[in-house]
Amino acid sequence: MFLNYMPCVNTNIQILSLCQNQFNGLLLETLTQCKELIILQLSFNRFQGSIPRDIGSLQKLQKLYISVNNLTSTIPRTIGNLSSLHELEIGANPIEGEIPSEIGNLVDLQTLVLSENLLIGEVPQEVFNISSIHVLSLMDNSLSGSLPASRDLSHPNLEKLFLGGNGFGGNIPLCFSNFSSLILFDVSENQLSGPIPTGLGNLKNLEVFAVTSNKLTGETYGSGLDFLSALSNCPSLRFLCLEGNPLRGSIPESIKNFSSSLQILIAPDCQIRGRIPEEMGFLKRLTLLVLSNNALDGNIPSSIGGLERLQRLYLDNNHLKGPIPNEICNLIGLGELVLQQNRISGSIPNCIKNLSSLQMFLISSNNMTSVIPLSLWGLQELIFLNLSHNSFNGGLPLEIGKMRAIKSIDLSWNQLTSAIPSSIQEFESLALLNLSRNSFQGSIPQSIGHLKGLDFLDLSYNELSGTIPESLEGLAFLQILNLSFNKLSGEIPNGGSFGNFSALSFIRNEALCGNAIFQVPLSMENLPRIDHPMISYRELCLATNNFSESNLLGVGSFSSVYKGTLANGTDIAVKVLNLYIEGALKGFDAECDAFRMIRHRNLVKVISTCTNANLRALVLQYVPCGSxxxxxxxxxxxxxxxxxxxxxxxxxxxxxxxxxxxxxxxxxxxxxxxxxxxxxxxxxxxxxxxxxxxxxxxxxxxxxxxxxxxxxxxxxxxxxxxxxxxxxxxxxxxxxxxxxxxxxxx
Incomplete structure (x- = not known):
């Protein structure tokens, strides 16, 4: 629908709400004739054009919502004339240019949302001086400069400050500690540097603190992250995100002071070092803990079992060592446990069966040993399992089929033995199966063909024998198959997805055969018979015009090669040995022995041989483009x-x-x-x-x-x-x- 055809004929209208109606067309200048407008809601449509320059004539307008449209151009300076305005939301439009300083004239403004535009330049000081502001959102633009650092700056009413996704530099100003009503503070994805001020601990109402992807550090005078101690004085803080900052310190024991409030702690890629303190176990309300990609060392503390509400635990890519503590099994609400790329040793605790809600268990690239406990295979909610690059041994039990929700299993690079159990067919949702680099024996079970959703199968570098099951032809979604470096034999199947695989999927097996595209011998029933009739000398003479010089293709040390055409139209190359040269007969026998055993698309095919008292000749397939x-x-x-x-x-x-x-x-x-x-x-x-x-x-x-x-x-x-x-x-x-x-x- 086009608003162009709906002029604002009632100039006394006070409320115009057209949100979420997919209107398009231009934002009409006629709207500015409605001088009595108090509320104008046009968000979530497809309006184009620019904000009318005489928008400032709507002196009674209190709320203006035009977010999520296709408005372009700039914010007109006349917007500063809307003296009654309380709420201004112009987010999610491709509006360009700078923020006009005239917005600072809106002394009663409580909400200012200019996020997700194409705004540039520094934020006018006048904007930060609006003392009535409750919500200020400038996130996801291209704004630059420093944040206001005046000591006199005070925002007693400011509750939510969104400045993320810009190019702000410099430090976090100390004056931000004066924003006594602040609930949410988000300056993520900027260029802020320097230490995180400890004065922020004075913000007693603070609930969300997010500084992701900056260049912030801990205090310069100590090895601990003292700002964490300061923030622990914020009794309402429930969300703390420090990701991607070079904090370079250790987690203080005072982390326990967050016990009554903190629910989410995200601090990967922060260069955090030292041990995980035992006091971490006091955070009874914590649901998400992410400390990935740091330099943490020592053992996982047994106190981790005290995080009774924890749902996700990420400690991957650190230097943690020692065993997985049995106390981790107390986290009965745990859904994701990621410990990969550490130095963790020992075995998987048998009590892992208590984690009945576990959906992701990743412990690859550690020093784990022993057998995989039977209890692990009873986790019926598990979706992603990765135990690769460890030293697990023993076999896989029949009970593995209990994990009906599993989508991805990676057990590669271990020391697993025995056979692949046929109960693997019970993994109805499995999409990825990697058992490579082990010592599995026996045959590939036919039951793998029941895994109809499988798109990745790697069984390479094992000791598997027997034939490739024809049931694999029924795996319609199979995109990657690797059966190389085993002891497989028999014919490679042709149906289903096998036409999409290359020879690399099957190399280094003992006796595979099949289609020539796999660079293996032809199927046994399709091989040329060894006792095929020899081509007679007379046939070769007819084919080569009695070996005339015009048919000569080349002369070598031992032989001459002639082009010929058989009676059936087949072009051939006839290699005739010079029997007067020492070793010629032995060379002919060597070549026959070699060709007797080989079939490959990159080797010239031998059609037949011809021998008599005065002739030794190989009849080869003619290769037209020469040497x-x-x-x-x-x-x-x-x-x-x-x-x-x-x-x-x-x-x-x-x-x-x-x-x-x-x-x-x-x-x-x-x-x-x-x-x-x-x-x-x-x-x-x-x-x-x-x-x-x-x-x-x-x-x-x-x-x-x-x-x-x-x-x-x-x-x-x-x-x-x-x-x-x-x-x-x-x-x-x-x-x-x-x-x-x-x-x-x-």
Whole structure:
């Protein structure tokens, strides 16, 4: 609806209230003709335009509410003419410019709300001089300058002061201690510095004290946070937020003086050091305690059990040590317990079963040991559980299925053993399951397929065996799957989300097979038969025009390669060995042995072989774009950096497969640009295994006497003990060129 079409025809109207009606259009100048207006309420609409400049003509107006609209421009100085105004709220509009000093003329103003605008500059002293003010909110603008520091400044009526979310600098003025009626004090997210004045302890009515994200410190002359002792004299203080200030002190014993009032204490990222005092246990009304990301040390005091109303306890990322005290089980209303990233040792108290309301339990990255108590798995309200990066041992009981509300379980990086219990299917709401980096054995239970909401599953680095359950295909929301570094075998499923996973989800297993995209051998039933019929010599002659020179693709030390086309239209490359060179037959046998065991998208595929008394030939899949050497060193071809890096990754995946994807590792021994071919998509495929070495379990079987091309010999043959060592340097050398190899070897 447009207010433009609703002119204020009744100029004697006293109250106009159109709040929360989604009106839009311009804020009409005609409103200023209603001289009898006492209350004007237009908040929570979509009014545009600016505040009328003759707004000051409404001399009888006592309450003006135009917050939460789309008003722009600036606050007109004529607003200072509204001499009867008691309440002025212009919050949550994109109003720009400075606060006009004329607002100081509103001597009867009790509420001034200019928050959530685009106001800039310093706040006029005249605004702070309005002694009648009860509520002053300037938060979430871009105001700057210092806060008023006049000793004579007194606000006997000021109850709520909101100055957060600006750029105020300097100290908190001592004169703020004179605001005797102050209930709420919020200067969060500014640039205030210096010590927090102890004089604020004189504010007997103070309930909320928030100084989050400033540069405030404790007193400069001592190790304790003396301002806390001072604030403990405020008998009504219930909310204390000190987050993100470099306080650099310890919690004083006088913290116990908050026992009758304090409900929320938030002080993370404050550089607080020392121990948690035993006196903390006196805060009987405390519901939230956050001391995360500090430098607290010592044990968690047993007196913590005295916080009988506590609902959330955050002590994470400190230097706390010792055990979790049994007294923590007295906090029967506790819903969140976060102790991660400390040096806590011992075991989880068996009495944790008393915390029946617990929803979050995070104790990762500590020194916890022993078995996980059975009582933990009985917490039916638990939603988030993280015990990772500890030294828990033993197995998981069948009773884990009792936690029906659980959404996230992380038990990674422990020493857990035994099998994964089938009762895991009872976690009906589970979205994340991380059991990696343990010693789980046995098979992956089919019952995991019942976790229909699962989107993250990591079982890597265990000793799991058997096949991957087909039931995992039914996990429609599964986005991340990691089964690598186990002893799994059989076919990788194809359905469901498996089409979205890469080879990294399955690497370093013993005998997996499946789709070629996973860079494993093809499924057993799909492998080319070992006893496939040989391609005859006559067929090769027809395909290559009798091995004519026009079909010659290249000549190497041991062989010549010809392009051909079979009768069925298949393009092939025929590698014919020179039988007159010493070691040629042995090289041919080595290459056949290597190709007999491998299947990988980054290795050239062997179609067949052809042998007779005068011929040894390998029939390979033709790779159309030629060798990497041609692309690197010919002026007619060009590879950009992205393509080069992609080729490096392809080669690395092939070598990873040769070294680790077989029962007996294969060393290529002559990996160089001329032995890397590129298909039509510039996917790299490694070829020429004529001098390959197969490393048996306990010995090195040297298939030939040849070591390969100088500069490209595998690192293992250069006196290095590991197949993997410096492989990345060698790949870079292959793709970038030989000029860098000498330098990289130094």
């Amino acid at each position: 990497l050497e041609k692309w690197l060193y010919s002026n007619n071809y060009h590879l950009d950096l992205h393509q080069r890096v992609k080729i490096m990754v392809d080669i690395a995946m092939a070598i990873e497969y040769l070294h680790h994807g077989q029962p007996e590792p294969i060393v290529h021994c002559d990996l160089k640009p001329s032995n890397i071919l590129l298909n039509e998509d510039l996917v790299a495929q490694v070829c020429d295994f004529g001098i390959a070495k197969i490393l048996a379990a306990n010995k090195l079987e040297t298939q030939t006497r040849t070591l390969g091309t100088i500069g490209y010999i595998a690192p293992v043959w250069l006196g290095r003990k590991s197949l993997d060592k410096r492989r990345c340097i060698q790949l870079w050398h292959i793709v970038v060129g030989s000029d860098y190899w000498e330098e990289a070897n130094q």
